[in-house]
Amino acid sequence: MHYLHTTIFTADLDKTRAFWDVLDMRTVRELVVPKINARAVFLSGSHDEESGRSERFAPTIALVERSAEAGPVGISHICFRVDDIYATCQGLLDKGHTLKMPPRDGFRAMVRGPEGAVVEFHQAGERKVPQEPWLSMADGV
């Protein structure tokens, strides 16, 4: 398990990027999040740029653009890469936690921590084959 990024929603990506540029952040990846058709950029501090551009892809901050109507701006979640996302999620279920987003796709999952912060997990390497019980598990809160 290792830290990947903290995701920040912004209503104006260009303005937010301009702020982080002043702080010597470097763009290491740009993409469009298909599900919400949103622009996203991943930034690493100059010290972390090489690691951010590598397969490790960390540590970064992810800026994701979405309109103010779509939801609040600010920090959305903290993301970690895990070796076995099913084992991680099973461990959470065993402790009585509900998954905000079960790993139905074998790659991503989310849980809300006891203090309200949202933690996201990405499967390391190839995504897992989608399977039960995750496939038919609905989103929690």
Added chain:
Amino acid sequence: MLEYLHTMIKVDDLDRSLDFYCNTLGMIEVKRLEDLEERCTAVFVAAPGDMASAPFDARFAPAIELYKYWDEAERDAHRSSAYGHLSFRVDDIYAACTALRDAGRTINRPPRDGFKAYVETVDGLTVELIQRRPAKTPAEPWLSLPDTGHWNG
């Protein structure tokens, strides 16, 4: 150089949050600060896969900071979000703060101590800047700049 240090999370019950991050998720406590001045306990936890990448030093990176206010009123004043600041280490905190001021940003907590500053981002987030050790010698104009406005933990 700018180096990511941590994201801060404000917690209500430190034991419950530590149980979640350490016992359930397998993260490791790397540092604990009892801050008498700011009246808080800050516990830094790191993922096991990050333990090799950084030494145990004054500011372990990358990490999550679990932040417990001692005073309930202070906690209530910061309840708008579960998250507090994003923290980065810089080689020259005065140069970083000067660049921010030149870009029209207000330094909410100027680096009067030559070590730490807070600045609010355009999205209302708070960025913490930490001077790479050793701390700078306290100097003007920072020494006479007061705290300004509110920053989110």
